[in-house]
Amino acid sequence: MDVKEIDQTVSAWLEELGEHTRGLIHEHLTVKTKEGNERNLVTNVDVANQKWLLAKIQSLDPNARVIHEEGDSNRPTSTDGDIWYIDPIDGTMNFVHEHVDFAIMMALYRDGKPVLGWILDVMNQRLVHGGPEYGAWVDDQRLESPEDVNLEHAVMLLSGRRLVAGYPGYREVADRALAFRVLGSSGISFSRVILGQASGYYSKLEPWDFAPGTAIAAALNLAVTNLDGQPLNMLLSNSVLIATQSAHRDLIKMFKD
Ligand code: IPD
Ligand code: CA
Ligand code: CA
Ligand code: CA
Numbered sequence: 457m458d459v460k461e462i463d464q465t466v467s468a469w470l471e472e473l474g475e476h477t478r479g480l481i482h483e484h485l486t487v488k489t490k491e492g493n494e495r496n497l498v499t500n501v502d503v504a505n506q507k508w509l510l511a512k513i514q515s516l517d518p519n520a521r522v523i524h525e526e527g528d529s530n531r532p533t534s535t536d537g538d539i540w541y542i543d544p545i546d547g548t549m550n551f552v553h554e555h556v557d558f559a560i561m562m563a564l565y566r567d568g569k570p571v572l573g574w575i576l577d578v579m580n581q582r583l584v585h586g587g588p589e590y591g592a593w594v595d596d597q598r599l600e601s602p603e604d605v606n607l608e609h610a611v612m613l614l615s616g617r618r619l620v621a622g623y624p625g626y627r628e629v630a631d632r633a634l635a636f637r638v639l640g641s642s643g644i645s646f647s648r649v650i651l652g653q654a655s656g657y658y659s660k661l662e663p664w665d666f667a668p669g670t671a672i673a674a675a676l677n678l679a680v681t682n683l684d685g686q687p688l689n690m691l692l693s694n695s696v697l698i699a700t701q702s703a704h705r706d707l708i709k710m711f712k713d
Contacts, residue, residue: 459590470576497548505544535568543664547641559643563667573671575643584647592675601677602652607706610655612636613645656699666696679704
């Protein structure tokens, strides 16, 4: 399959799964906590969505290697070849309590390099997708690079939990930016930056959280790195900074000083 065929195939899966997930929003959910942390939730929908997407990927490639959030025990240890990423519900807290601002996300990387990423804003029925060769798209509309604003003029998205806990850098970003917001979903946050509705996002994230948005951002004039300005490790959790080029330069300089 070429890149366009892969995009069309996966986009159709996500559309179908998004519709199914919207239908469950007011149904009774089984909500469990993970690792004894009351703020780390998993529902029956997270588990079922992941199972459904895994079966779809396996129907394309029975030997596919997949990095997925729920029960991720067989995580690949090398980026050689193709790796798929699945976050079956991103923003589970929002899904359970707000019924809005959550995403279903996937990505495909080849030898550690992005091919395609997909972020479905489930309730707004909006699919942000694309990759470095294929371009960035919202539904079937091609996206242009967002305006290159500096930090002073940037609306920055942040992890609220890390800001409140005083993790390094978060307070400084909030202070220096024009404004800061906390959305509670890495996927929705990445898509806001890709759509030019915010100029940056800073959080510590797992590969299924950042792989989709990083792939799509690669088609645009946006920078995605760790705090040292280095490429992200696609197998492990990273501090992740996506921003317009100018805001990214300002932030990396600020973190160094
Ligand atoms: C979480 C959300 C949240 C981010 C967390 C993620 P989940 O994903 O993206 O915004 O701050 O780090 O774990 O667990 O709801 O898929
Ligand atoms: Ca989770
Ligand atoms: Ca999730
Ligand atoms: Ca997530």
